[in-house]
Amino acid sequence: MPFISKIERQTDxxxxxxxxxxxxxxxxxxxxxxxxxxxxxxxxFRNIVQRPRHKTTGETVTVVxxxxxxLLRYFDCTRSGPRSAFDGNVVYQFEIMEYILDFGFxxxxxxxxxxxxxxxxxxxxxxxxxxxxxxxxxxxxxxxVPSIAAFGVDAAFSYKYxxxxxxxxSDGLAICSGFMTSHxxxxxxxxxxxxxxxxxxxxxxxxxxxxKQLLSLKYPHHISKLTWEKVEDLKMEHCYIAPxxxxxxxxxxxxxxxxxxxTRCWQLPWTPAPVEEQPSEEELAxxxxxxxxxxxxxxxxxxxxxxxxINELENDIRGLEFLLKQLKQVEENNVPAFLRETGxxxxxxxxxxxxxxxxxxxxxxxxxxxTEEKMDASTADKYNLVxxxxxxxxxxxxxxxxxxxxxxxxxxxxQRAKQKRIEEELEREKQMKLEEEKRLxxxxxxxxxxxxxxxxxxxxVEQRKRLKTNGNxxxxxxxxxxxxxxxxxxxxxxxxxxxxxxxxxFDRGKGEDTFGIKDEDWQLYKLMSRDDDEEDEKSNEDEAxxxxxxSRLREIDPTFFPKAESGSSTAEPPRFRPLTKExxxxxxxxxxxxxxEVLFQPNLIGIxxxxxxxxxxxxxxxxxxxxxxxxxxxxxxxxxxxxxxQYPGMAERLEAGIRMIRPCGTxxxxxxxxxxxxxxxxxxxxxxxxxxxxxxxxxRTDYYEKGEDWLRRYQFNYTL
Amino acid sequence: MEAExxxxxxxxxxxxxxxxxxxxxxxxxxxARGRHWKHLKQIIxxxxxxxxxxxxxxxVNIESPPPMHPCxxxxxxxxxxxxxxDPRTKLRYANxxxxxxxxSLPNDYVQRYxxxxxxxxxxx
Numbered sequence: 001m002p003f004i005s006k007i008e009r010q011t012d013x014x015x016x017x018x019x020x021x022x023x024x025x026x027x028x029x030x031x032x033x034x035x036x037x038x039x040x041x042x043x044x045f046r047n048i049v050q051r052p053r054h055k056t057t058g059e060t061v062t063v064v065x066x067x068x069x070x071l072l073r074y075f076d077c078t079r080s081g082p083r084s085a086f087d088g089n090v091v092y093q094f095e096i097m098e099y100i101l102d103f104g105f106x107x108x109x110x111x112x113x114x115x116x117x118x119x120x121x122x123x124x125x126x127x128x129x130x131x132x133x134x135x136x137x138x139x140x141x142x143x144x145v146p147s148i149a150a151f152g153v154d155a156a157f158s159y160k161y162x163x164x165x166x167x168x169x170s171d172g173l174a175i176c177s178g179f180m181t182s183h184x185x186x187x188x189x190x191x192x193x194x195x196x197x198x199x200x201x202x203x204x205x206x207x208x209x210x211x212k213q214l215l216s217l218k219y220p221h222h223i224s225k226l227t228w229e230k231v232e233d234l235k236m237e238h239c240y241i242a243p244x245x246x247x248x249x250x251x252x253x254x255x256x257x258x259x260x261x262x263t264r265c266w267q268l269p270w271t272p273a274p275v276e277e278q279p280s281e282e283e284l285a286x287x288x289x290x291x292x293x294x295x296x297x298x299x300x301x302x303x304x305x306x307x308x309x310i311n312e313l314e315n316d317i318r319g320l321e322f323l324l325k326q327l328k329q330v331e332e333n334n335v336p337a338f339l340r341e342t343g344x345x346x347x348x349x350x351x352x353x354x355x356x357x358x359x360x361x362x363x364x365x366x367x368x369x370x371t372e373e374k375m376d377a378s379t380a381d382k383y384n385l386v387x388x389x390x391x392x393x394x395x396x397x398x399x400x401x402x403x404x405x406x407x408x409x410x411x412x413x414x415q416r417a418k419q420k421r422i423e424e425e426l427e428r429e430k431q432m433k434l435e436e437e438k439r440l441x442x443x444x445x446x447x448x449x450x451x452x453x454x455x456x457x458x459x460x461v462e463q464r465k466r467l468k469t470n471g472n473x474x475x476x477x478x479x480x481x482x483x484x485x486x487x488x489x490x491x492x493x494x495x496x497x498x499x500x501x502x503x504x505x506f507d508r509g510k511g512e513d514t515f516g517i518k519d520e521d522w523q524l525y526k527l528m529s530r531d532d533d534e535e536d537e538k539s540n541e542d543e544a545x546x547x548x549x550x551s552r553l554r555e556i557d558p559t560f561f562p563k564a565e566s567g568s569s570t571a572e573p574p575r576f577r578p579l580t581k582e583x584x585x586x587x588x589x590x591x592x593x594x595x596x597e598v599l600f601q602p603n604l605i606g607i608x609x610x611x612x613x614x615x616x617x618x619x620x621x622x623x624x625x626x627x628x629x630x631x632x633x634x635x636x637x638x639x640x641x642x643x644x645x646q647y648p649g650m651a652e653r654l655e656a657g658i659r660m661i662r663p664c665g666t667x668x669x670x671x672x673x674x675x676x677x678x679x680x681x682x683x684x685x686x687x688x689x690x691x692x693x694x695x696x697x698x699x700r701t702d703y704y705e706k707g708e709d710w711l712r713r714y715q716f717n718y719t720l
Numbered sequence: 721m722e723a724e725x726x727x728x729x730x731x732x733x734x735x736x737x738x739x740x741x742x743x744x745x746x747x748x749x750x751x752a753r754g755r756h757w758k759h760l761k762q763i764i765x766x767x768x769x770x771x772x773x774x775x776x777x778x779x780v781n782i783e784s785p786p787p788m789h790p791c792x793x794x795x796x797x798x799x800x801x802x803x804x805x806d807p808r809t810k811l812r813y814a815n816x817x818x819x820x821x822x823x824s825l826p827n828d829y830v831q832r833y834x835x836x837x838x839x840x841x842x843x844x
Contacts, residue, residue, distance in 0.1 A: 062732040102736055106732075106733070114740060127779070128779050213832065213835075217832055250801075604792075
């Protein structure tokens, strides 16, 4: 079950009198705070802080505990991941600790000038003094707490609480598995024996991390769905501890039906691609009719445009003819004046305009255009000056002549180009016809030839591309070191270029560099640059051929697929099959019990320490006073507590493990705490509510007088 | 600040009544904030546990020793028992099919599998 934080602001702060202590369980995963004597902590939240920047205002704000990601979209969270105040199970970042305490007290309802209640806060076993001092300082200085009790170990509180409930006895062993660490602490007469305590640095965090990594490696394309919170949920729901890892794994290896049952499958949301159904007959007919109608409409529009243009042109022609007639009637001297009125420069202009209009009219009407005739007819007058020798002409006429020469040459060139084009067309048509004939007479062989040609061409093209890109790639990479390196001139052009450069440099010999004295030397560069162009041209031709051949093949060969253009030969072939439902399923089989196995075998993730079952043995071994009776008493009451001990099957596994290391026949009972996560807080709450609690606290004055050394020796007395 | 963000109160207010020294006074904006916190290793070093009698429990001597049991070798990919070891990639594998998969993995996946076991080559 995913854990939901309780962070509502409490309103009854003022109802509590100053002697009521505030109890804080400062855990690696969750922070719990509440009033002494109560059954449940008032405020519970994850012990992490984020400091994102607001996207629009740019200010950096502090967000404690994880929140609704929808609200966090206003903030830029890329540079600020969630940070914890803990390193292992020790608080070291007191700035973050302060934010968390702020938030905790704020949600508890505090609003007066200082926190006026004694505070009981938990710490880890054998906390380094510095951390303890700093915490005391923080509470005294920033919050004005009158007295702190201390510092108790959360596992001890849990044990005491369960002892009161009768679940375990006054002599026993607490195995507490937390977020980053796990402890095994023996209790003698109700007090923890720290000399025999044992700690391994694996906890719930490592299990979740292991699961997350395994799933990401197995399903890399779903990596975005595997967030930390989601994986934690998966772990809490599906992970269990196998009574014996080897035998469990063998079941899965065999692939028996039992294994099938134990495998869980997580289906991600997935929508199948919409299947296009074949359009029915009616659909097709309707579409065809629609197309027909559209074509009709277009044709009508074109027709209308054409007729309007014809009308226009006819009007123009009529106008111009009228002008010409008028011109003929007008006398010689009045011609320029008349012309100026109409706006045309000379009679020729009018005539040429008229001719043009008639020509366009004829084109519009769809008749043949007699360009050739017109050309011939006008060449005579246009180029009348060309054949006349130079000395006879005036300077203006010379200019005219030059213009006409130029015009003539351009028109002739145009004609020649057209001719060539027509010839090429004919040529191509002839070739197509030949090919068709060839195909018709022997289709199979033709197909084979074509395929072979395709393969050849594609190989050539690819090779050239590979050479080019290889050369370019190495060029690009080596740009920092200046130019191409020594062994990477794979391209023939580059090799040639280098050869030219080096020979040019040493051509004259005799140790002197005489390159450049003669003019021919500089032709070298022309040679070098032309190398590259030639390559390009050849490659273009090949590619054009390739395109032609592949299109031909596609037309006639039903089984041909053009080879996908792959830049590198190591790319995966593209997936043609559509994605199915199975692609979006994550299967948890062996991972279900492989991950929690880390608690018992930290070797699996490379941590070279004992697992939980061995820790119990180590702890008993380390006991200062050894007598048989005590050890038996201890093994008779083994308590599992801590958030990370809630896996199904853990108790049996622990029992089996401890049985292996204890002498034969010892009575072993392993029990789980009534509420592994909250028991520590509850124990602390009960403790703080007791009458003798104020004896265990120390005040600010004490701290300042006696100093750090005294704090080091400060030990908590759990039995009151 | 948008309305819904203010309503939801996810942001920690800058001024709190019950504090004697506010955060912005304690950590003024210009200075480097987190760099002066000692990490656990440094804290333990500074503790000088060797000056105190070794019988007393302290953070270091309550650590658990390496295990007595022989370490179980499981396949890095599937989790089955793995009697075999690939010298090239240094991964453990259970049978020939897994071996094929291992040999076809790109190098960064190999390093990630090794990192799970804390056996990856770390270049600093």
